[in-house]
Amino acid sequence: MTRTTNEQPIGRADTGTPGPSGALVPVLAFAGIVVAVMQTLLVPVIKDLPQLLSTEPSNATWVLTSTLLSGAVATPIMGRLGDLYGKRRMLIASLSVMVVGALISAFTSTLLPMIVGRTLQGFAMGAIPLGIGLMRDMLPREKLGSAMALMSSSIGVGGGLALPAAALVAQHSNWHALFYGAAGLGVLSIALTLLVVPESKVRAEGTFDGLGALGLSVGLVLFLLPITKGSDWGWTSATTLGMFAGSAAVLLLWGVYELRSKAPLVDLRTTARPAVLFTNLASIMVGVSFYVVSLVLPQLLQLPKETGYGLGQSMVVAGLLVAPLGLTMMFTAPVYARLSAKYGPKTTLILGMLIIAIGYGAGLGLMSAAWQSLVIAVVLGAGIGLAYSSLPALIIGAVPASETGAANGLNTLMRSIGTSVSSAVIGMVLANTANNVGGVAIPTMHGFRVSFLIATAAVAVGLLLALFLPKQRPAPHTQLRASSEEDANLERAEEALRSFRGRVLDAGGTPVARAKVTLIDRRGRQAGATLSADDGTYALAVPAQGAYVLAARADGHAPLASSATHTGDDSPVDLDLSLPGETVTA
Numbered sequence: 001m002t003r004t005t006n007e008q009p010i011g012r013a014d015t016g017t018p019g020p021s022g023a024l025v026p027v028l029a030f031a032g033i034v035v036a037v038m039q040t041l042l043v044p045v046i047k048d049l050p051q052l053l054s055t056e057p058s059n060a061t062w063v064l065t066s067t068l069l070s071g072a073v074a075t076p077i078m079g080r081l082g083d084l085y086g087k088r089r090m091l092i093a094s095l096s097v098m099v100v101g102a103l104i105s106a107f108t109s110t111l112l113p114m115i116v117g118r119t120l121q122g123f124a125m126g127a128i129p130l131g132i133g134l135m136r137d138m139l140p141r142e143k144l145g146s147a148m149a150l151m152s153s154s155i156g157v158g159g160g161l162a163l164p165a166a167a168l169v170a171q172h173s174n175w176h177a178l179f180y181g182a183a184g185l186g187v188l189s190i191a192l193t194l195l196v197v198p199e200s201k202v203r204a205e206g207t208f209d210g211l212g213a214l215g216l217s218v219g220l221v222l223f224l225l226p227i228t229k230g231s232d233w234g235w236t237s238a239t240t241l242g243m244f245a246g247s248a249a250v251l252l253l254w255g256v257y258e259l260r261s262k263a264p265l266v267d268l269r270t271t272a273r274p275a276v277l278f279t280n281l282a283s284i285m286v287g288v289s290f291y292v293v294s295l296v297l298p299q300l301l302q303l304p305k306e307t308g309y310g311l312g313q314s315m316v317v318a319g320l321l322v323a324p325l326g327l328t329m330m331f332t333a334p335v336y337a338r339l340s341a342k343y344g345p346k347t348t349l350i351l352g353m354l355i356i357a358i359g360y361g362a363g364l365g366l367m368s369a370a371w372q373s374l375v376i377a378v379v380l381g382a383g384i385g386l387a388y389s390s391l392p393a394l395i396i397g398a399v400p401a402s403e404t405g406a407a408n409g410l411n412t413l414m415r416s417i418g419t420s421v422s423s424a425v426i427g428m429v430l431a432n433t434a435n436n437v438g439g440v441a442i443p444t445m446h447g448f449r450v451s452f453l454i455a456t457a458a459v460a461v462g463l464l465l466a467l468f469l470p471k472q473r474p475a476p477h478t479q480l481r482a483s484s485e486e487d488a489n490l491e492r493a494e495e496a497l498r499s500f501r502g503r504v505l506d507a508g509g510t511p512v513a514r515a516k517v518t519l520i521d522r523r524g525r526q527a528g529a530t531l532s533a534d535d536g537t538y539a540l541a542v543p544a545q546g547a548y549v550l551a552a553r554a555d556g557h558a559p560l561a562s563s564a565t566h567t568g569d570d571s572p573v574d575l576d577l578s579l580p581g582e583t584v585t586a
Contacts, residue, residue: 036158079409287418
């Protein structure tokens with residue numbers, strides 16, 4: 001089992017320490033938006049990439065595939081590195097790699113350097129789970145809900161806002177300006193992070209699981225590569241089927257190794273908890289539904305009116321009409337916080353998916369005018385915003401504080417898998433239903449409607465999965481509220497009641513300051529930790545009733561472990577911890 005430290009996070013309202021700057025949330029959200037821009041940066045020039053890079057269309061697709069693969073690999077790995085060595089440090093590293101990648105792409109017009117640059121840009125996707133982890137470590141709970149909602153939604157916000165901006169640049173300037181702009185945004189985000197965001201003190205003890213990272217990376221590449229290239233290679237080709245089989249074998253062996261590892265990259269036992277498992281599975285379905293609208297609406301809007309159903313809009317206008325998808329997701333964050341505070345993140349996830357289903361269902365009959373596309377974008381943005389906002393709250397409510405980076409990295413990976421599957425399936429549907437006019441494949445209205453039906457089906461599956469999420473009260477140290485300051489103070493008072501409390505003493509009865517007291521549940525997992533005050537007093541909130549072990553240690557003393565039971569009612573259990581005599585040091 002990985003040993004963890006989980007002292008009170010800096011900046012929490014009940015620590016008595018100065019909180020983070022009020023600019024923390026906007027700066028972290030801006031970082032999330034910047035890295036999300038990488039996913040849609042080249043959408044306006046996709047059809048021109050073979051000519052721009054002097055290569056075949058099948059080779060040009062690697063410019064997009066490389067970013068997707070590196071982003072999928074980076075999210076869980078960077079999350080774990082953040083848990084171990086500092087989330088702010090890894091956030092800056094992610095943004096720095098993105099800037100280098102953007103500059104490489106900006107200075108080249110040949111395929112191989114472009115793929116290298118785009119691969120480096122994809123590594124920045126790890127910034128989103130790192131930002132969520134920083135928020136969890138630093139913000140008081142009354143601000144945490146809306147902040148994490150905004151950070152989680154930044155994936156869609158960045159993607160939605162990038163479309164019209166990138167279209168405008170591509171239409172009126174050299175396409176390399178897209179990468180210069182991305183590098184500039186990355187440098188600005190790094191500077192703001194250095195100025196505003198402090199480092200989190202929450203750490204996981206242990207070492208980085210290099211072999212586990214390699215195994216996960218190989219397994220993901222073998223899985224995602226045939227998904228993104230299957231239409232080119234053939235879905236029943238030996239290459240495609242062989243990679244899927246190889247992926248299954250590698251991920252199976254990786255799972256066995258992770259279960260036996262003392263410091264795993266991903267704690268699969270935690271991942272198997274119903275709250276985490278069903279959240280991750282639902283995330284895949286939300287990712288599928290999100291990407292469908294991004295693929296369908298821009299094409300429908302830009303098709304010529306001569307087709308009989310195309311809306312004949314320019315690239316820039318089409319981007320502007322789809323942009324409210326991201327803007328609505330951004331403005332949904334405070335709404336989510338209030339709903340989640342009252343009804344819980346499970347309910348908001350279900351509500352979000354219901355709105356998505358309504359949006360796609362209504363969209364089947366709203367494809368005949370540009371303004372109707374705007375309506376679809378707004379409705380879907382609201383639903384996707386609520387769904388995306390709920391995911392980190394569900395994950396954080398089910399994992400220890402020291403694992404939030406890795407756990408949210410895995411959840412972000414699940415969304416990426418959903419978008420990858422969506423891209424492959426919808427691309428295949430649109431290709432198979434297209435009309436061939438003069439050697440050019442023209443998507444049909446039938447293909448667009450089938451795509452919307454697939455999105456609706458994905459949401460229905462996600463809704464079913466969400467219903468299996470357990471109803472649980474979050475542990476006091478992870479409870480997410482968007483309430484008033486008075487409510488937060490009341491919650492902290494309740495936490496003090498549902499606790500073990502007492503003093504840490506030495507053999508002579510003298511109080512011991514700065515002793516670490518760890519609460520361990522009956523399954524051997526850490527349920528909380530704190531440091532004793534100058535007078536030796538400590539208090540540890542109890543997640544649930546049951547038997548616990550309180551382990552205490554301090555410099556110059558042998559460690560102590562004491563068994564205790566809490567009934568779970570609103571009354572503290574008083575327990576003094578007497579450390580054995582001083583140890584003899586060499």
